[in-house]
Amino acid sequence: MKKQRVIGMFDSGVGGLTVMKEILEQLLDVRIVYFGDTARVPYGNRSREELIRFGEEIATFLIGQGAEVIVVACNTSSATALPVLRERFDVPMIGMVEPGARLAVEKTIAGRIGLIATETTVRSKAYSTAVSRALAKGCLPKDPTLRESWQHGEQPITLTKAQGCPLFVPLIEAGLSNSSEARGIAKTYLTPLHAAGIDTLILGCTHYPFLEPVLKEILGKDVLIVDPARAVVKELKILLQHLDEWEQSGLVESQPALGKKPWRARYYVSGDPELFKQVGNTLLQEPIGQVEQVILGE
Template sequence: MEVQLVTEAGPRGGIKLAQHVIGMFDSGVGGLTVMKEIVTQLPDVQIIYFGDTARVPYGNRSREELIHFGEEIISFLIEQGAEAIVVACNTSSANAVPVLREQFNLPLIGTIEPGAKAAIQATATGNIGLIATEATVRSKAYSSAVRRILSKRRGGHAIELVKAQACPLFVPLVEAGLSHSPEARGIARTYLAPIQEAQVDALILGCTHYPFLAPVIQEILGEEIILVDPAQAMTEELKEVLKQLEYNRESGQETHKAPGHHRFFVSGDPVLFERVGNTLLPGQIHDVNQVNWNR
């Protein structure tokens, strides 16, 4: 397989050299919510971001498709110089990451374990909720992660993921730039009704697109419900990965350094990605490259 870059972004002058190059991908703009957290805490890291906007949404894809997409994108990001991969997509993390970790010899950080740990820390009542894509809900990856983490602990009150709600229309709304529209509010009220009935006190935003809708979700659920965004916990995990990469460098195993400007690639419309993405990262997304997969 080879790829064709439809547009090309040149390097910018006066850019500080980054210490490490991190590849990141999502089905679209959602992973930018993770990128925002990473660049806030790790400003010297260079990120190469891939949004698979030609194939969004991922929520109705089969596990086989998701693995195939991940193989393509991770291979591309490695070709661009990525030293580690952040899978900023819950659907891919839930369905494809276990297989992808066996195929690629570099660190892969997903959303599931960090999100589950953050929810366990956030809940006071022990009732955790989840909103996610259909594929993520169907995988039961979050409920399995909660049980796995709790099995390693002793004592404390009972904690359980009591309600998982699929929200298939949320991703198309965000990709279309309609996060704050009346349509978004109406759809959110319908999706969140079962969450309210379950009386959760911590709600995992189990898709990286959903923080775009966080103000609407919080307004409907009320301030007493904690919205758990896995992005911060993922950033903490990335810090540990970077420590190991730095150790490898100091040991003479790695000497690569790269220009520190972030780079953006999409498989669909670069103009729409730039417009919607800049609502979250104002002025930071430009010169978006479009990639065609040639099979």
């Protein structure tokens, strides 16, 4: 019987549930320990030092819960804290930025990629760098015309416009993703992206898929929306295969199995458990069960 791996995940709040949903649907032999840092949401206005400290506290907690891999299901933390966390912890970690950038490069048909994200993620320029790195490493558009034009130096492929959206996360955390307020704010944020002529839009925050119906309504069918969560699942599959191979070869120590009682997901938050359940239930097909509050950093 194949071992059921334990994946640790964290986000500033409910946003990482969009990534968790993709993982649970595509990987049937994993368990997830999820931590939502709802007492300190949003992360978009936090300093790099704060984000590193938060990440260290949460990663320590998740490892203590048996996590063998950690998915940093927060673009802001992925863009700022993840390189430091990888240096300080032995467990493999997957972020959102690199997989999302690669997927956008593959999907674009005109080479004009847009980004909506927190202001911290936009300022970091992590996605712009990741798009350039993906191209340098051989990741190319699937569209043959654009691929050939780029290879001949005739058509650039760039992150053409990045837009900070500071009001989106508070709206979503309050359960207002389908409200008239969300539509009005989304129109304001998307106007510069429309003006820039983007053909592909990266959802650079794991909260934003909650807004996908609203975004599609405003953007229209000519702009493809890219959710990095789908690319993260693909990368996670490869990593888990490698873990299996390493354990079989004795390169890494096999972790003991958890208790016999079956479970697929456990939820922990730093803030109000009931509010997390209320908003989270709007996304996941199965109702969220027990949510436990854990206070970190004290």
